Amino acid sequence: MEKKLLNSPQHEVNAMDSLFAEMVLDKALFDFRKEKIQQKIDQSLQNRNKKEFLRLTEELKKIS
Known part of the structure; x- marks a missing residue:
């Protein structure tokens, strides 16, 4: 039976794969x-909705 240690290279690869997948x-x-x-x-531009346009541009700034 194969023993797997926590600090084995396989564990590090799995952690890196998980991190990469999350990214x-x-x-x-x-x-x-x-x-x-x-x-x-x-x-909102097509509808000439200035209020919605300003709200959305602020939202876009927050996530960027």
Whole structure:
């Protein structure tokens, strides 16, 4: 039976894989949110809704 130690290279690889996967998911979520806000900004411009435009641009600034 194979023993796995906590500090083994395999454990380090798994931790790095998990960290990398988390970073990829965070980036994908950020890009999705940013795109949705930008679409809403475009819509507010088309609708000439200044209040909504200003709110959304502030929201976009906060996440960027």
